[in-house]
Amino acid sequence: MLDRPHLPDNPNGLAATTRAAASTLAVQGLTLEIKGERLVDDIDLSLASDALTVIMGPNGAGKSLLLRLLHGLIAPSAGSIAWGGLPLDAAVRARQAMVFQRAVLLRRSVAANIEFVLKLKRGAGGDRRDALLRHVGLYDKRHQPARLLSGGEQQRLALARALATDPDMLFLDEPTANLDPASVALIEDTVVDAHRRGTKVIFVTHDVGQARRLADEIVFMHRGRVVEHAAADRFLSDPDSEAAQAYLDGRIVL
8 A cells, every 4th residue: 555645534524434334235127228239237236335346347248337327327227226225316326426437627726626526515625625635646736737637647636536525435437547557556545545434436447456456346247237246356266157257367258
């Protein structure tokens, strides 16, 4: 882990042991069809709040679509999503945040990107903004336009902004793809820290090494379906399906 400044507790004062406590993300019959093609196919899945979940699978498996469904960005064709027994409504979505593969930033300074979110939270101010920026190594660039940052820096800012919402659940869609090793290490470290502090993390990656470093459990998708859902060490050493074994071996998954 990197030696970085301590990130202060969230402004609501909720401890890691109580935030999202005992909340389970439960999916039943989740299906997405577009133009007659079934892209997410009848998924049943139960994810506990205390595990860092990594989703893996070949290109086109439906990983990103599943994340967008879980975050409420797109509506399913069929099925249900519940978090701690609550339906995925506006109140539940407000307790979630998502970081995309490509950072989506405001045309403002680095600091203003964080301030925008903190103002929406009402009551969190400059101290938390500065702590978040120090946490991701961007405090010295706080006055710089966000869009002049490097790719790795932009993604670190996107992650800091997501954490500024104090989410109970954090979705990350290949956030370290094509980034420099230092940014990858810092993002991984920040994600693990958020998880330890009580945020449920669901992380999509193609990187087997990254999955080994991060995952408590792995969901493996193939052709829009969940083929395996297992503890990370068991899946990575002895997957049940031929598709998963081929994927881990670096072979084309048909």
